[in-house]
Structure formats: C-alpha cells, structure tokens
Amino acid sequence: MKKFGLKSPWAIILNFNEILILKKNIQHPWLWKLLWVILVGVIPLQILEAHAIHLIIVADTDDPTIGKGCENNLIRIKRQVTSIAKSIDAKLYTKELKGKDCTLGKIKQTIQYLCVEKDDVIFFYFSGHGKNSGINDWPYFLIDGANYQHDLEWIHLRLKMHNPRLVLTFADACNGTQGKTTPFVLYDKADKNEQQIKNLSRLFKTSEGEVLVSAAMPGTSSYYHNELGGYFSIAFFEALFHAERQETLPHWLEIMEESAKFTTFFLHDVGRNQKPIYRVCIEKIGA
Numbered sequence: 001m002k003k004f005g006l007k008s009p010w011a012i013i014l015n016f017n018e019i020l021i022l023k024k025n026i027q028h029p030w031l032w033k034l035l036w037v038i039l040v041g042v043i044p045l046q047i048l049e050a051h052a053i054h055l056i057i058v059a060d061t062d063d064p065t066i067g068k069g070c071e072n073n074l075i076r077i078k079r080q081v082t083s084i085a086k087s088i089d090a091k092l093y094t095k096e097l098k099g100k101d102c103t104l105g106k107i108k109q110t111i112q113y114l115c116v117e118k119d120d121v122i123f124f125y126f127s128g129h130g131k132n133s134g135i136n137d138w139p140y141f142l143i144d145g146a147n148y149q150h151d152l153e154w155i156h157l158r159l160k161m162h163n164p165r166l167v168l169t170f171a172d173a174c175n176g177t178q179g180k181t182t183p184f185v186l187y188d189k190a191d192k193n194e195q196q197i198k199n200l201s202r203l204f205k206t207s208e209g210e211v212l213v214s215a216a217m218p219g220t221s222s223y224y225h226n227e228l229g230g231y232f233s234i235a236f237f238e239a240l241f242h243a244e245r246q247e248t249l250p251h252w253l254e255i256m257e258e259s260a261k262f263t264t265f266f267l268h269d270v271g272r273n274q275k276p277i278y279r280v281c282i283e284k285i286g287a
Helices: 016-025 029-046 067-087 104-112 152-160 201-205 231-244 252-268
Strands: 052-059 091-098 121-127 130-132 139-141 166-172 207-214 277-284
Touching: 052 067, 052 104, 067 091, 067 121, 067 231, 091 104, 104 152, 121 152, 139 152, 152 166, 152 207, 166 231, 201 207, 207 252, 231 252, 252 277
Parallel strands: 052 091, 052 121, 121 166, 166 207
Antiparallel strands: 130 139, 207 277
16 A cells, blocks of 8 residues: 655545545545545645665674673664654664574564565664674674674675665674674773754655665774773764764765764774774765
8 A cells, every 4th residue: 555644634544445435434425525625635735755764773782791782782773763763754663683582593584574665764783793704894793693604795785685765784893803702891982972863854865875884894893882882883873963963965975984083083092993894875866
C-alpha cells in the first residue's frame, strides 16, 4: 500500500479500497459527503513521499574490556539518530543487536529481512572489537561467528542491495592484525556532546549514495573512553553538531574530514593516534 504523510489534523493513511470500505460503514449520507469534501480538499495538497531511517546498532556490550563503552556508543547513536529522524519527519525503525544477540548470524538475518523503499536511509553502526584480515582496508568483527570474509565492506555491499537512497555503514572498532586486543581506556580527555541534532534535515534528505567508515586505519587501534564510548563516535557527532551551525549545507565528505580531525584532536593530549578511513560517494539531490 502506498503510504502518505498528511501534515494536518487529518493525519490518516488511506487508499482507494479503504475509502470504499469507509463509505459502506457510514450510515448517514450527509456525513459521508462532508468527509469526502475534507478528503478531496486535503489529500492532494498534503501528500508527502514516505521515507524512513533503518538504524541497525550492533554493540558488544558483554565484552569485559570495552562493554561499557559499547553500551554508551549505543545510547548515543540511538539518541542522536532519533533526533535526526524527528527533524526530517521520517519514520525510524531501530534494531539493536547487543549482548548475546551481538553475533554475525543475527547481523546477516537482520540485513536479509530489511524492508526498504527507494527514498529510505539505512544507518548501520558497529561498536566492538575488530581485526583486519590483510585482504582489504576494512575490519571484520570479532564476535560470535566471526569470519574474515564477512567484513565491514561485505556488510556494506549487502545493505546496498536493498537499494536505499542513502546507506551509512560505520564501525567503531580496531582495525589491526593482532586479533582481539584491549585498547587504552582513557578517563578525562573527552567532552560528551549533549547537544541535540535538530537542523540536519537537508543533509539527510538531499543526499543520495553511500558512506563507508572504519574508525581506524588498517593495522591500528580504535580507542575507547570507558564512560563516554569510542572517541571516533564522539568525534563524529561533534562534527555533525558543527555542521548544524554552518550557514551552508556541508557535504558528507566534509563531515568525515571533520570527524577525523576531532578524533585526532581528542587523543593528541594523551599521546595516542587514531585516524579513521572512509569512502564517500554522495550526490546532492535537492536544495
């Protein structure tokens, strides 16, 4: 059924068959005539193309070393994307895979059963341990069922098969070759950005394409603050907040460049270095 958004007190979803059923159930002819006038007068002026954000958060919250940081990443991502969805009047469908559900099998199942329309956005975000296989630049996840053939790029390509308007695939995870490691857990050098994202509607509504991001370059670690989550995640939303305050509409490439700069800045004072890698293929489709 084609869905319509009505920006009026008559916020109803109808198709032709539903209108016929409604007519049969209305006993008074004058009431039906009044309702028909309202429908004919409102619907043509207020129809909006249906769109949604499909948010998939995978967080290794049971891990003994970074589990708490993963939980905070999950909370931050969910809160900020909820705010973004409200700002663009989009439906938000959220799938959380954490704790015992943080497995490769659950990820594959979730991707398989996505129901995506052409104007939708898919936002996949992983928080946990990762490893680089040496085959390409992207990490695979060190979770139950881990397989180097099912890395971040593999997931990204499977998401693209649903043909959304925009697909964002992020991993806040190590990208080294040594297997599961314990990253440095730092306590006092990161700012928690509590600002709500309210003015990013054009960035999400006028972009078409893909963004693929690893929080760390091949052979390096992704650092976590045990209270605030991953430094890259903090930096990414700091970059979104700065983009919100610009007079001109930023490009996703600029967002990722700013995210990388903030990641480096947050870790510089404690003698650590972390550089995200990203691939941005975005077109602007409107003003």
